[in-house]
Amino acid sequence: MKVDCDISVRHLTRVEGHGNIRIRIEDGELREALWEVVETPRFFEAMLVGKRWDNAPWICGRICGICSIGHTLASIRGVENAFGIIPSLQTARLRLLLKHMETLQSHVLHLFFLVAPDFLGEASVLPLIRSRPEVVALAAGLKGLANDLCDEVGGRRLHPTRTVVGGFTMLPDRRRLSGFRARLLEAAEGLKQAAAIFKGFRLPDFVRETEFVSLKGEGEYPFIGGSLISSDGVTRPEPDYRLMTNEYLVLQSTSKWSKLSRDSFAVGALARVNNNFRLLRPEARELAREFGLVPVCHNPYLNNIAQLVECLHVTGDAIRLLDELLGSAWEQPRLEVTPQAGRGVGAVEVPRGILYHAYEFDEVGRIVSCDCVIPTSQNHANIQHDLTALARQSARQGLGDREIERLAEMLVRAYDPCISCSVH
């Protein structure tokens, strides 16, 4: 069947930030498939120039309203690496615990509030409050736990207050912290129910061979710092991130694009799971297998499942961290900071992929230059190539306008793009 199709989605909904989709098919032939980013840039890299080091994490956390914790931690790591500061084990544990809860919070928000309505045939989560109250209650419970623990460790769930260069301004209350153990165990059970719900969804059947890039786990599943690895076999140490991100500019986007071994690559939960599968906790690996998610998986829609798998992983690992923290006495919350001239790079796996913050400082610790490379920027080119392939496949299958539009929107949503972040 030959189809004609003309789709134009302005300001795609249920994603963070502003992007447009255009697909035009004439007589069964794909004429155009375009992923446009129209977000207004905010120029964080310029606004920091001349500011002292302590401004960086405070201002840079505000690049993103979803992963402000990840930005704050990447910024702190960049500053600490420039000044030669190695955080204490206690600080490292608290930061990872905080990071885990941001991952859980963000993934649950994406899976239930942004993605699930597509599979349940609704425009948003709001009608589900009446039609599927148990689903909404489950999501609110998981997200609430993650946010409450972020408050306890980071001082605030959005734009954290306690996270500083050298450590924390204040430590969590031990009694309250131990109270989270039961809630985390409950969340692990809740995630099994979430998995049962997602097993009822039919994920689109679409595969395009892709290069996946993530941090490389050394002994444990990677979240904070370390080298990168790609499924095409590339590895790069943390300070050499520019050899991977290779940012360049295109006219269809106010966000920069990236490429490594091929025309594009993907970062995010699916990339992390693909590249570090054996380092997942056993129960998370088992869950992945139940969904047929085994490396290397090239279906971008399975990024949703990879997020679900990571939810289970971080919940289990958070219990381990909690036990380790509660099993040792509190030490000093923060180290003394002595600024020095130099350059520092901080890599963090945020919910949507690898985030880099790099700073160059003068001898008193003022910022000379700054570079932030956002995971969604790294994904934009890959979204474009997937969209083209998906539109071509849909044209061949003779699908109708509405179905193609639905698949295209779901494709972009599967990447969980954080567009205002990518333009920053």
Add this chain to the structure above:
Amino acid sequence: MPDSSSTPKNYLGVPVKRPKVAFFELSSCEGCQLQMLNNESSLLAFLDLVEIVRFREAMSGGGDDYEIALVEGSVTRSDEVERLKIIRAQARLLVALGSCACFGGVNQLKNRFPLDWVKREVYGEHPIDTAPARPLSDFVAVDLKIYGCPVKKEEVERIVTDLVIGKDIAYPDYPVCMECKANGNLCLFELGEPCLGPVTRAGCDAWCPNSRAGCWGCRGPATDANLAQMLAIMDERGFSRETVIDRLECFGGFASQVAALRAAGGHR
């Protein structure tokens, strides 16, 4: 959308009509809107009080028949001015949500530099459209401001509830310092930390000082803020004028005070 949209709701036994509310975002991190979804424990009760007709970050579709528009972000491009004017024409009540909308927020830090340099620093020679970051009130009449970076979700819910039931909206006119003292915190100056608590508008319940992080003035100046006295404290405690300016200028709420300080001291 919920089918009971036109059903009157009760608040303390008094029937109230659910107003139609829309969320919009200009240049921002969208964090202030997300704060609404972050309030898991009272979100459902809040949704009972208002009818949300547009919230792009969370829902597809949506209507243009809203009465209350909550607008997040600052204005940095001409198409945003046009969007804002359309929203203003429709909304009975336009609310500036968060520091970016109220003062320009962190985005206005780029206004320290010539625009050409800012563009070149980030995009090189690639063409990019941007203007200095400005608050909403530079372009349209703003009926109500909800301060903070981020906004405090409890405060947003309280203000919207007050609007729905027809109560006057009251802001505290005292500074963050008062809330901090009431919470029994150790003063951050005693811990060697700079803090704008003495001059910043309260209402956040000393959110940052409660975590032993000094205030950065995200809510702007309190009524009759005594800036001269705060500068004297900062001097006495040995904090440089640069440290004070970094904080005062971070969110744009103290723009006139910063301009005066710069003019007086020749700072950067």
